[in-house]
Each structure stands twice: as C-alpha cells, then as structure tokens.
Amino acid sequence: MARVFNFSAGPAMMPLPVLEEIAKEVVDYRGCGMSVMEMSHRSKVYQQIIDEAEADLRDLMGIPDNYKVLFVQGGATLEFAMIPMNLMKNGVADYIVTGAWSKKAASEAKKYGKVNVIASSEDKNYSYIPDVSDLPIDDDADYVYICENETIHGTTYKELPNTKGKILVSDQSSMFLSKPVDVSKYGLIYGGVQKNVGPAGLAIVIIREDLIREDLPDFVPTYCRFDTHAKNGSMYNTPNCWAIYVCGKVFKYLKSLGGLSAMDEINKKKAAILYDYLDSSKLFKGTVEKEYRSLMNVPFVTGDADKDAAVVAATKAAGFDNLKGHRSVGGLRASIYNAMPIEGVQALVDFLKKYEAENA
C-alpha cells in the first residue's frame, strides 16, 4: 500500500484511520451481514448511524438547540439555489463577492430575486477580503451572504461582516470543521463535505429553526425546501447514506483528536510551515494578501507559467499529487485540510526548498 500526499482541493484526503475503519466494516457492518451501502435507510441500524452522526456534529461544533442540522444531496452547488428559494421573503439579498464560489452563488441567486453585490475583491483577482465593517446593507435584504473560505482564490475572513441586524449566511465548504465557529452568529452555515470532511455528494446545512419557512412559492421543488428535510429528519427520500456514515466516522475521529480547537492549532501550525517558506522564497510567492490568507487552500506562483508547470510536474514525480493551481489563478495550490498530516506539508516544503536551490 502506498498513499501519496494528496493536495487536492476536493474531493480531498481523508484520515487514514477512518479509511481503515471503514474498510473493516465494508463487507459486514457490525454483524448485520451487509455493508452500509446495502442497508435500508429506514432500518434501525441506519437510524442509529445518522442520529449519532448528527449528535457528534452538534457536539463538535457546539450547535445550539434552536438550529437544525440537515443532510442534503446536490453538494454545495444546490445550496446556491436552495438558499435564495427558501430565505428570500422580500426577494432581496446582499452578497459579498470574494472569489469564484461567492460569485457563482450570487449569479444563481439572481434567478430568484434581486441580488446586491455590496462588496467585491474582483478588482485584484480576489486576492483579499474587502472591508466589511460598514457595508451598504439593503433595508429589505433577507440575508447577507459570504463564502467564508474561498477554495480557489485562497482567502478567508478574519472578522465576520457587520450585517446590521440581517441574518448571515455562510458557505464554509472548504473550512468546515477546521476551527471552532460560533454558530449563533449565523442564520445558516453550510458546506459540501468533500473538501474537509468526507465523500462527495452531500451538503450539511445548519439552519436556525425560525428561518425554516412553510409559506414558500409553489415553484420551489419539494426536495429544495428546507422544511422538507427538517420535518423528515433528512430522510424525506433516500439520503446519501454512505456519505453520512463516513462523515460520522470523521466526526468521531476529530473528537478523539481533541475537537475543533485542537484542529485549529494543528491547522495553524501546518499552514505556517508553508507560508513561512513562501515568504522566504525567491522563486515562489503567495497570491493572497497576508492578512486574508486561508489556512486550508494555499495558492502560490513563480510568476512564469512554464516554470509553474515544471514545478507541478516535479512535485508529482516526487509523490505529491494535485498541486496544479486552478486555471483562474494559475501556478500551484496546496490544499491542506484537516486530513493532511503535518509531515505532508513539511515534506512538500523540504522538496520545494531543494527544488529552488537546484533551479536557482
């Protein structure tokens, strides 16, 4: 067995102990004579799996009792539509556009109402987070929307926006469970799980109960109503049983490591190893303003596309996978989520140092 250090932005690395545990249960889940893939979602055994997953997530994140946890299919992308469909009452929402994902979310929301882009960092290819302390929030805005960690551009918020009393909605896909968050500051938090948690095809939505409406327009598909999922324990139809099961394993694993503040410590240490090197390097430079650098996604460039491609090829040959940057930023990108061991980042930095010395 040879596992590589996989720096993919998503689907991304999973913790080895979790994969090994799943492997043991894949043919016969705890004496059931079948795997979780083959099990009825209406069975007692599966009910216990989903209940435990939710309980462990609530425990990890400290989710208050007046918030619902929903397991929804369609990834984070379906939420781009579900959020405006469910939360736009006045038909107006304010979006802060800080990268590719918030831009996509804003353009999807336009199908359902008026979207104000109240701040943007597009002028500098999304390399920073704009000042969000005093924004022109619309009096009629049903919510203020952010992507709290931009996976492609590698930025993250240091402080949440002042929403002037409006509800905050946050896409946390690429930072989900990477650090403690105060859930009570948000109306809705969601994330596709394939970045920092589990297998693709599942989004987790954490929504304040009073925001779950029943008086929705008729056009909203049954599946796309938050109340459908809330009333049916995320089992209105067959859920993504497998992904929920695997996420549950990851929740337990993170708890065993000391929870989200422990993850935050590790993630800060890991990112510092890479950023410190980039700051001292003459060959590479990070593309994001220091203050707003993501701890999860680290884009960097040489400034020359051919050189970038040569470095990517060299990293691949040395056993580091998926370091090619997104085409909109170019260069390289190292995604260093929870499951990337500190040794992986250290090994990458050692390699880049050596490469730089040899190619000076």
Ligand SMILES: *Cc1c(COP(=O)(O)O)cnc(C)c1O
């Ligand atoms: C990957 C990603 C998405 C899209 O996720 P899908 O599950 O592929 O729909 C949305 N937002 C952010 C921040 C992402 O990183």
